Structures are given as C-alpha cells and as structure tokens.
Amino acid sequence: MADTLTPVLTAGWGDERSWTLEAYRGRGGYAALDTALGMAPADIVTMVKDSGLRGRGGAGFPTGMKWGFLPPEDPEDPKPRYLVVNADESEPGTCKDTPLMMASPHTLLEGVIISSYAIKARTAFIYVRGEILHCVRRVQAAVAEAYAAGHLGTDIHGSGYDLDVVVHTGAGAYICGEETALLEGLEGRRGQPRLRPPFPAVAGLYASPTVINNVESIASVPSILEHGADWFASMGTEKSKGFGIFSLSGHVKRPGQYEAPLGVTLRTLIDLAGGIREGHELKFWTPGGSSTPILTAEHLDVPLDFEGVGEAGSMLGTRALQIFDETTCVVRAVLRWTEFYKHESCGKCTPCREGTWWLVQTLANLEKGIGSESDLDQLDDVCDNILGRSFCALGDGATSPITSSIKYFKEEYLAHLSGGGCPFDPIRSTVFADEGVLTP
C-alpha cells in the first residue's frame, strides 16, 4: 500500500535540518533552476501548461493558463509584473503549506524563482499568515540564504536575470487568503476583496499585472522542470494531474501529510494513517477544509480529484481531510465552523456579514435544543440567500457545513430539539478521551 504515496514535495522532510540550504542542495536542490534559466520563459509556461498542474490553493485553476493571462508587455506603458505567493493558509483544517515551508522552504523559493522568471517578474512577494511566526522566520532565513548563495538578487546564476523576494506577514485575517484581499493587504490597506474585473493578471498588485499562486502550486514547479511535464501528467487522473499533499487530521491514528496522486481515495488514505482511532468509526469528513461540504462514510471510495469530489457534491479544495468519528456532534462542529466564518467575515457584503451573524445565533440555539424543525428549513433558506449572492467565496464557504450537515444529519439536529439539548458528550471526541484522563 505504501507505494500509493508519491513523495516529491515531502520527500526530504525527514532529512537532518531539512530546511537549510545545505540540506536542500544535498537533495539536488536548485538544479531545476539552472535548467529553467537555460530555457526561454515562454517555454516554461508551456511546460507548466502541458504538465496539467492545477492550482493547489483550492479552486484548481490551471496554473500555466493563469500565467498565460498576463497581457503582453507594452513598451509604451512598461509596468512591472509581480508574482505573489499565497501562504496565508487559514482555512480550518488546511495544513500543508505551513509544514512545507517549515520543512523545505527552499522548495518554495526555487519554485518562486523559476515561476518569476517564466512570467518575467522581477519582484516576488510571499504573503505568509501572520500567526505562524516560526514559519515566517524560517522563510525569511531561507530567503537570506538564497540571496547569499546567489539564487536571488541580481544576475542569478550568471543568467542576467534579477529577482527580489519580499516576505510579507499577514495580520490575522482569513479573508486575506482570498487573492484580491491579499493584494489589498500587501498594499497596506484593510483586507477586503476587490471588484473584478480588472483581474489581477491585468491590474493586480499596485495596478500591475500580477500572478497569485498557492505555495504548493509554486513548490510543484521545480519538480516539473526536473522531471518533465509528462512525468507530472503521468500521475493523477485525466483532468486532475499530478500529486498533492493530503492533510489528515482528527480521529485517525496517525494524522499528518500524505503526498499522493490526485484521485486517491479516503479509504486508502485512512489506511495509510493507521485507520480511524481504535474502537471508533468514521462519521463525517471534509474533503478540502471547512468551506467544502462535508461527506460521510458512504463517500470513502470517491476519487479525491477535482471532478470526483465535485460529483459527490463537494469540492476538493485544499485536500484538508478532517476526519470525525461517531463521538462528534455534527451540530456542535458546524456551529464552531460557523462562528469562525462570522468572526472572519470581512463585512463588505450584506449576505455574508449579516447572514453569518444570524446563522450562528440559530445554530447556537439549536445546539441547546431551542427552536423547531422549521428552523432547519430557515437555515437552508438563509444559506440559499448567501450562497452565490456574496461578494466573494468566503460567504459561499460559510454555508457549506450547514447545508451539507442538514442534508446528511437532519435527524441529529432534530434529536437536539426532542432531547432538549445536545445528546453527545463532547469529551468523548477529544484525543485524551480514550486515554481515560478525563472521562468520569
């Protein structure tokens, strides 16, 4: 079973001081950069297109195609182009970019340099979630190492190509992971999404053409340069090519990052993770973070690629597989997520701002057994008035846990009402519950 894994990005994570430049060079790092600098930028774009790499930040937009959207350079009106790496990773459950930057920041940096070269950017920004300070420091240290070694700065590897990388720290807002809000933040403004058009490819950072990509998307680029587009495309499924990091968290024996081809099933991944914790069984899970509708045990064999999860009524998202066993109260879990969205709503648009305010109160009452069955219809209807009506996808995401949980677990909601409150013992779902520490 172990050969299901395809460790590429995660390959060197176990090395001694894997995050250092020395360790990275030791595993062949920065060789792909030489290959890239020997190519015409347009050929790299073509190569990434051919590889079939799709954005790893959630939406799965083809990366090479995104690069191709940059308008041709206009000698009349020369504007700088920017690469911005989205390292804001704040979606509940998502935990792949942070470990990647902790364990092998140079993989990302090499990707940044190659990608910047490909799109003819001379400045790149890495926008790192502010709360993960140790990770920020690690990326900063890697950038410093790369400058010192001549991988960054002027005349990189004697190619004549110059690139500066700026590491920017976020200030604690989930919305700043949304690419246009991120740009606002980078420019020093409040993080709120921008109106599109103009799209970032045309007028992004400082109104200049900008490419924004997820950490994992960019970190995948060196491997494509090294092994070729066909190699990358040979993995995964027809429309979801390559590999990705699957982050298993929650009620499995060995939570962590499992790098596998897209299309792998949860059943396989749970096996790799040693199974559901002893004596328990899978109840529900998120395929790609809290913004993706939850699935249940009946979906264990759904291929985890963009199409498969879509057909199952959810989204692949960021492959943040949060696993919940039968000890978990779905109403409680959904309320917690909804509180998160209410707290993180940027406030710009009515449906998300006001809707989350309402949803939280209704859910909180339901958890306490207050309300009636019609409240469930109302929840569904309020979600219907938010989904697809909000300014950005945060509002859409806020409705996912609610509508999907009502779909699969309506009885459990009703049990709260008939039983005058939550029928679950929350302690039973904790990690320490089975250790007998706190169970009365």
Next chain:
Amino acid sequence: MTATADTQAEVEKSDLVTLTIDGIEVSVPEGTLVIRAAEQVGVQIPRFCDHPLLDPVGACRQCLVDVPDAGNGRGMPKPQASCTLTVAPGMVVNTQATSPVAEKAQQGVMELLLINHPLDCPVCDKGGECPLQNQAMSNGRGETRFEVAKRTYPKPINISAQVLLDRERCVLCARCTRFSEQVAGDPFIALIERGALQQVGIYENEPFESYFSGNTIQICPVGALTSASYRFRSRPFDLVSTPGVAEHDACGAAIRVDHRRGKVMRRLAGNDPEVNEEWITDKDRFAFRAARLEDRLEHPMVRDDETGSLRVASWPEALAVAARGLAAARATGVGVLPGGRLTVEDAWAYSKFARVALSTNDVDFRARAHSAEEADFLASDVVGTEDVTYADLDAASVVVLAGLEPEDEAGTLFLRLRKAARKSGTSVYAIAPYTTRGLRKVHGTLLPTAPGAEAEALAGLSWDGVVPVDERTVVLVGERLASVPGALSVAAKLARSHGAKLAWVPRRAGDRGAVESGLLPGLLPGGRPVTDATARVDLAAAWGAQSLPTEPGRDVAGILGAAAAGALGALVVGGVEVADLPDPVAAREALDAVGFLVSLELRASEVTERADVVLPVAPTTDKAGSYLNWEGRLRPFGRIMHVPASLPDLRVLAGIAEEMGAPLGFRTPEQVQDEIASVGAWDGERPASPSVEPGGLDVLPRRARSGSTTSESSTTEVVEQRAQASASRPGEPTGDGGLLLASWKQLLDDGRMQDGDEHLRATARRPVVLAPAGLLDELGLAAGDTAELSGPLGSLVLPVDVADLPDGVVWAPASAPGASVRTLVGPAGSAVTLSPTGGVA
C-alpha cells in the same frame, strides 16, 4: 456646429450596445452598467451602495439580477450585481420583474439588511424618505423571520461637530466613505472593523474636517448620518420642497429648500449635472439661519430729528424721507454701494436707480479690494462672456488658477476641478503662495508666487514652458487679482495670445450679475461703456430716459473718499459689510461724515446703525430672482415664502424713485426680467483689455530673458527659479523680521451669512499662521507652537504650522471665526511680523 453634432451622434450610435432586459431590447452606450440600462426600460433595480457619481463597489448585493446569457451564449451561474456589471452585446438580463431567481435573491438580501437594522423609523430623520424603507416595501418580504439578537451600539457618535452617526442604522454601503475619498478628497472617514461589527470610523487624531461633509448625510441611504442642525427637527412628509440656487458663492449650485410653515428647515443639494451635479458645500447646505436671528430688520426706520436715534417708520414715510434726502443731495452727488450679493434683478434696479433717479455713475458693487484695472478688465473680458463652463474643465488639458483658491472661494468649482483631475486627466497649476490642501486634492502643481507677484508669474507662463498654454488651457482668475497691478492685464493677454480660455471667478453670488447690470462706475447694463456715447444713447432710449450721466463715476474707494470729504451729499448702501471694504477704518469715517445715508439691509449692521433711513429688504427665500454664476450662466429661482411685508431691493428702490418723481418702470422681479430682455446686451465694440504693466518687478530668470529656450531647463528648475525670484522681491519688507502677509477668506469663516448655525461654524478650519520652515527654525518655533502675528491693525496670537511658502511670506486666514486677521492684524499684502510667545496651542 450642427455638422459636428451630427457626426458625434453617428459615432455615438455605432458605440451603442444592444441587450435585452426583461424581454425588452434596449441600446445603451458602451460601458453602461446594467443597473442603469434597466432604468431605460423602466425597471428600477433596488440598490444601496450604487451611486451614479461614485465608483462602483458591489458591496450591498441588493441589485442582483439573473443573467441567462452574458452575450456569449452562456449564462452566468450565479445572480450578478447589476451595479458592477457592464452591458455586452446580446446580453440577456432578467430582473426581479421577470426572474424568480433575481426576486428571491433581492428579497434575501433585503431581509439580511434588515436583521441588524433598528426599528426606530418613527424617530429617524430619514423616515419617510428612506431608500431602505421604500425598497423594503417594494422589494422585501412582508414579515421578518429573524427572532434572535440584533447588533446594537451606543447611540450616536459625532463624527464632526455637524455630522452624527448612528452606527446601528448603517447598512455599510460605503457611500459616505467613497464620497469623502473620491469626490471631496477628504478621506477622514473610513470603514473599520470587520464582519457585522464593521462600522464607519474616524481617525483618532483627525476630525472629519471637510467642507462637503453634508453630502454624506444626503446620500446615506438610511438615517445613519444626520446633522446636528436638522436632527429631530421635522418629518419629510411635513416639508414643502422648493428648488433654489445657493447664495453663498458665485458657483450657482442648485439646491432644494425644504420648509414648513414659513420656516426653512433644511437645505439639500439639487441635481444639476451641468453645474453642481448632486453636491453642495456645507455652507450652501447649513448656512440659512442668519435671516431668522434677533437682529433681523422688520420695519423701516428713520432717524428722529429730535432724539437723533432711529425710530420705526411706515413704509410710505421711510420712502418719502429717503427720496427727499436723496433728491436734496443729488446736486452735490450721491454715491451707491450696492454690494456683491444682489440678484440680477436687484442689481439692475440699483443700476437704473443710480443712473436715472440719481443721475450718477458713482456706483460700484465691489465691497472688497478693487482697482481701475479690474473695472476695465470686467468691461473688456468678462461682461457678456460665457467662454468657460464647468464641462470645459473636463475637456481642458490644463487649468491655471491665479488668485483663486477654489476650495475656499468656489466650492462647486473645486469639486468639478477635482473630478476633472481625477477622471479626465486635467492638470491643474496654481499661481499661489503655497500648496494648499485644496491644490493637493486636485493633484495640482504649485507655481510658487509671493502675494503681489502674480502678474509676473502669469507673464512667465508665456515663455517658461512650465505649463503648456494653448487652446485646451483654461485660465481661471480670482477677484483677489484686483489688488495685483497688471495681473488681470497679463491674464487677458496670455489667454488671447495663446488661444486659451479665460474666466473670472468672483466670490459672491451677485458679483457677476452686478457686472452685467452695470454696477460699475464705467459700465452701464449689458456691457455698455459709459464713455461710449452710442451706448449711452442706446440705453437711454431703451429706458426712456432723457439722458444718462456722461462721465465715468468713482469706484468704491473714490465714493467713500468723496463722501468723507463732503464731495458727495449722500450714500445709498446695500448689503455691504464695512469690514469687507478695503479700508474699513476710512469707510466708517465716510459713513459717519456723509450728510445723508440710506441703507437697504436684512439685518442690523455697521451701516444701518449710522443710517438716516433704514429700509429692510427681503431675504432670498422671500423673493424670486436669479444669479449669474461665474460661467455667466443664469440661475433663476422662484419665491419660496410669500411674506407681503418682505420687499426685494428692487421694489424698495422703485418706491424711492417714484417718490423722487423718477419711476423706474418696474416693481417686480418679473418686470425687471422683461426689461433686461428688452434692453438686451450691447452689440457695439468692446473696450480693449487693460494693459497695466506688472508692478515693475523683475522675476524673469536670466536665461529665459536672454532668449534661450527652456527645453533644457527642467520644470522643477524653472519652478525653483520662479520661487526664488518671487521671494526676493525688491521693495518688499525684508530684514527686521518684516514679512509679507498672504491671506484670503476660507469657506467657513466669520461671515454674517453663516450666523445662526454654531455646528457649521464649529467645523471651520482651525486658524493657523503658516510659515516657511526656515522662518520657523529661525524663530525657534515648531508646528503647534503659538506665535504673535502683528500688522498695521494690531496683533493676534495663533498656532503656527509649516508650509512651502516663499521666504519672507506668511499666510493666515483672513476671517476665521474669533481670529479675524483682516480686522485684527491687517489685510492681505500687509507687512507683518511673527514672534514666538513661548506657548503651545
């Protein structure tokens, strides 16, 4: 003209985009937003954040529509915000009128907007005229399903002395913040916090100090923003609305006057796309209570022979006394000082009264610094012209301002200029002493000029290449240039020789009308020069007068001087503030000395207290009339209140003239309008522009004078050379701490027409003395320290701040409330000194 219009129409036709909205085909110009295209087919899509004069944000989501075909054969999967969606050929849009999806989406958003909105409509100013109320009725659900807790905030917070914010009423549409940032350029309010706690906030250290703040109240789609002066005063359904024209400057802004039982309750911006769009200044909005103050004159008064004090008289008596006194003085001579705040009709009456009843040309409306050169310029280059319009500012490549600070002196013009700079790429240059906040807001460039050196600076534009002056250049000169010899002559010459457009922008609403009506010693109505015999005969014939005085009269200073010296037997004075006159001390002496003084006034003043006859006149609300704005555009307005005892100036003057046996031939504004139309404008030769040489100051950089081109010298270099040149003016006070005072009136000041609204006055800018950094260093002063500014009239202690003024020049506001530099220190151009007081403001 027609040919151009036709081709334009054709071009436009080909730019039209045809789409289908609710099954109806409609063609609209490219780039039109769907929400406005829908209006063309008669569908009003509900909206909150959308405003046609603000950049779209798409924040409220109230305007969602269904788009089954985006014009490419494919439908849009989600409902779209019609306020951010531009039309495309072949697009199909279904609004709430035809699409259940759109209807549900809109109802859903409306319900969500209401969950956190308080139910205090019965006590809310907006209740009855509230877009939220109205659209909740038209596009909302009948019943709420929200039964949990609403978000609440402590009741209202002052975001300025005038503007209050009830946060829980706010629907977070960002209209107020976008207006402040985009239109006014005063981004002192911003949305802060996030989620449902998002709210409009102010900077902790900076008040919401904007001359245009009241517009936010008007465009707020709910009652979240209210004004301290109107809050809780009345309900919209009790108000009667009448269109009007703002009387506080020469811009001619359209306003709406809302009144109840004979009392004006509030004023709002009218919508005139060609003039003020939908915006007015806070002065136009809030300054209307002066006529209701205690000192309003209600009855005519005459000076009692026995007691020597004024006593109430009947109209017939007062008119008779006035007529007798004036008739008696006619032989010696009577001077007329009508002031600059008259309607065109009242100005006409003064002009005819002076010429026909008093047989004099001793008439001058300019209650401020003035010169013979200015009078000539008004006769040669201003009267009868309509060369520059607001729209021309958008079309202009360059606008040059000289002696004019639009934000303070012509607020509507300022906003249009800012719009032109923001949207049309118009470049603004200011011949001014320092980079004002207003200049920064129009992204303008300063051509640093010490007061008095404006003429040279204007002359420099011809040759120094800093500013491109051609047919696409507009030169706007302010009335302050009257005190700079040569400036107006040079401006006229500059415009003529480069084909640029020129306009004179005075400060007062009646100034331009006074010019057209001939309230100048050398100018008769319709631009007829006094010295032109044909013009005189033409007018005399139209007026049915035997003859008209042939000699040009005295200007304001001349009239006052002659009155003081006994060379004039009487004065007729209109709405003139003595403090506004160039030499108030001499003016008071003249008013004391003159044998007979007739005052036509609204409120007790320094003139009425000295007058022999006081004749109360109607405020603008009580009469019909019109103003001519700086463009030369007629801005008529109707009477709002019918108060039979309240007589316009023209009726009072007609009454005196009748008593004098020289009837004017009209008694009502309508009759005057007919007469103006029948007399018409002068079609004879225009006098030549004045050709006063600039004050003999040599400011031309040597290189330019020796004939070399400026292509090699960069713009900044030339600007610096100019700055140096204008700083080291010969003959100006230097050494001994001698400084030159630059000064003008700010929009909100101690002006009497702003009396009665303390909230408005509290938003006036705090007075400071601005000085160049070097001077402050020299004096050991830091920004915020206080210093004593001393001049010919006395001294005043004010805080100081730094500005990019030329060396040797300081600036202070002429008429700040409680700190009137013009009366306590001296007029603009005075020699002053600045000395530290050791204090901190």
